[in-house]
Structure formats: structure tokens, C-alpha cells
Amino acid sequence: MRHPATRLLHVLLSVPVLIAMVITASPTARAQSQPSPAPLVIVIDPGHGGAVNPAQPDMPFDPGAIAPSNGLQEKDATLAVSKRVQALLEQDAVHVVLTRSDDRAMSIQQRTDTANSNQAAVFVSIHFNSYPDGGPGGSLVLYPKDTDITFANRMSDAMNTYLGPLGVADDGVQLRDNWWVSTQMPTVTVEPAFLSNAREASLIASPDFQQALAMSIRAGIETYDPQVLQRKAQITAWNNAHPERPVVPATVVATPAPHQPGSGWLSTVIRDVLLLALLAAVVRWPHIAWRTVRALYRLALMTVEHILIRRAAGRRRRRALAVRSTSLRAQALVRPHHIYDELY
Numbered sequence: 001m002r003h004p005a006t007r008l009l010h011v012l013l014s015v016p017v018l019i020a021m022v023i024t025a026s027p028t029a030r031a032q033s034q035p036s037p038a039p040l041v042i043v044i045d046p047g048h049g050g051a052v053n054p055a056q057p058d059m060p061f062d063p064g065a066i067a068p069s070n071g072l073q074e075k076d077a078t079l080a081v082s083k084r085v086q087a088l089l090e091q092d093a094v095h096v097v098l099t100r101s102d103d104r105a106m107s108i109q110q111r112t113d114t115a116n117s118n119q120a121a122v123f124v125s126i127h128f129n130s131y132p133d134g135g136p137g138g139s140l141v142l143y144p145k146d147t148d149i150t151f152a153n154r155m156s157d158a159m160n161t162y163l164g165p166l167g168v169a170d171d172g173v174q175l176r177d178n179w180w181v182s183t184q185m186p187t188v189t190v191e192p193a194f195l196s197n198a199r200e201a202s203l204i205a206s207p208d209f210q211q212a213l214a215m216s217i218r219a220g221i222e223t224y225d226p227q228v229l230q231r232k233a234q235i236t237a238w239n240n241a242h243p244e245r246p247v248v249p250a251t252v253v254a255t256p257a258p259h260q261p262g263s264g265w266l267s268t269v270i271r272d273v274l275l276l277a278l279l280a281a282v283v284r285w286p287h288i289a290w291r292t293v294r295a296l297y298r299l300a301l302m303t304v305e306h307i308l309i310r311r312a313a314g315r316r317r318r319r320a321l322a323v324r325s326t327s328l329r330a331q332a333l334v335r336p337h338h339i340y341d342e343l344y
């Protein structure tokens, strides 16, 4: 015959299991486990990048065009504007990935890979133009494939709306079919003004112009792709209905929202009953509980050791790879920057 305390434990342990089974099978639970709307991913590419480092003469660098009038480097202006575009799109619940977020050289292939691996809805590469003399000015949008012409036109219209009043002429759109040929989503390159033109170079250096430009790029994306504002509306509706687990663009893409079975109060009841059962088991069988804790502790130690060993091996492997790829990148990127490289 069983001890009454054992029977009590059996009851205590089986109740939460039954409740969990009923809840998981119920339609309400299935409705609640429906995934939250995933933020749209857009990849923004700040053109050029990387600085000369006398200590590492082989380090790749690519400043882009440099304004003769104020010394502004294209790589710095493209990064500043890209960060403004990122901030604006994040206000519209977009998960923005920058191909670089600091001053570093990157190949076209690396930038393309960032766009494709993130399955971006659209890809925008930001550059500034340059010409051997200071005469030419204006904003231009380049597109790599015939299918991108609509995106290019929308972007050009938006840029003209914002930059026209600031005195930047509209140079329209132009096909450039040898650049960004491998991106798998609508793609444009913007050339909003000329660094070689003294008046436009001083505009590019000003925060007001950079902000107007960033707003025009956001407007170009959103007028071309209605998904952006549709997804924003879905996320806003979800967040209003689920204040306890809102969709936050930057984190939801990296880690999906956890599956939470059961409604609020039932989850609390299950948790409390389980805790009670565990406590009763520890009181009833202290030796077994102590042995279990010791075994779990040993297992945790072994796991941590295993992870540390694997990480050390990974670091050694990555270091060896980095040495090889740095010399490859140096061959590809350390070259004189071609003036007006965006067109010829």
C-alpha cells in the first residue's frame, strides 16, 4: 500500500501535466501561438570605407571621392546619411541592416552577400558623385536591371522633392548594368550630389541637408514598396494587442518571439503547482534531490568546458582565415580611386 504522501505527490504532479495537455490542444492556444508579424528587412549600403593605417600598410582602404573645396570624404558622408536613413526607417518598424556601420573597407561581393543573406526587401547603396572639374552638379539614381527602373524613378522623384528646394538639380535615372548585378531584390544606387562641386560639397557636409536626403531616401523606398507601411500597421496592431511581448524590429529578427502556451492566469497556476510539486518532492526525498543537483552541476561544468574549448578552436581557425582574406582584399581594394567612378 502506498504512503499517503506519495499519493498526494502523484496527484500534484499529474494535475499540471493534464492542464498543459488540454491547453496545448485548445484552439485558443493555437491562436495565441500564431507568430507575430516579422519586421521587414531593408539593407542600406554606405559606399566606400576604410582608413589608411601606417602600422598596417596592407590594410584595405577606400575613401571614395574627396571634395577639393572642403576635404569631405565620400566614405564619411555616405555613412552619416546611411545612419540617418536607418533611424528614420526604424521609426517605421523596419529592421535596417547596414553593410558597414563604421569606417571599414568592404568588397562589392561582401555588400551583396549582406543584402542577399538578410533577404532584404530592397537594397539601397548610397554614394556621392564627383567629376574632374567643379561644374557638374545634381542628383542621379543608378539602377542595375531593367526591372529596377520603377524603383529608380520613385527614388529620383523623392530625391527631387526634398533636394530640389535646396538647389540640387534633377539628373534623372540611368542604367548601370555592371554593378549590383547579383543582388536578389530591387536595387538602386543614389548619387544625390557632387563632392567635386563646391556648393554641393558644402551642402553635403551640413546636417540639415543630410537629414533631408535621408528623408528623401525613406520616401523613395516607401512610395516604391507599399509593404513597408503595411507591415508597420500590422506591427502597430500586434503591439497594441500584445503589450506584454511587442515586436521590436532589431531583436525580433535575430530571435523569434518565444512560444508561450496558455493564457496569463492559467500559466501562473501551472507554474505555481509545478513549483509546489517540486518543493514537496525535495522535502520527501532530500537525498535524491541533493544527488540530482550535484549531477546537474557536474553536467553544467562539462558543458561550459566543452563550449570554451570549441570557442578557442574557432578563434584559431578564424584568425588563420582573416590573415588570408585580408591579403586578398588588399589586392582587390588598394587601388587609386577613379574619379567619377560611379559612371565609368
Ligand SMILES: [Zn+2]
Pocket: 047, 048, 064, 065, 074, 127, 128, 341, 342
Ligand atoms: Zn562612390
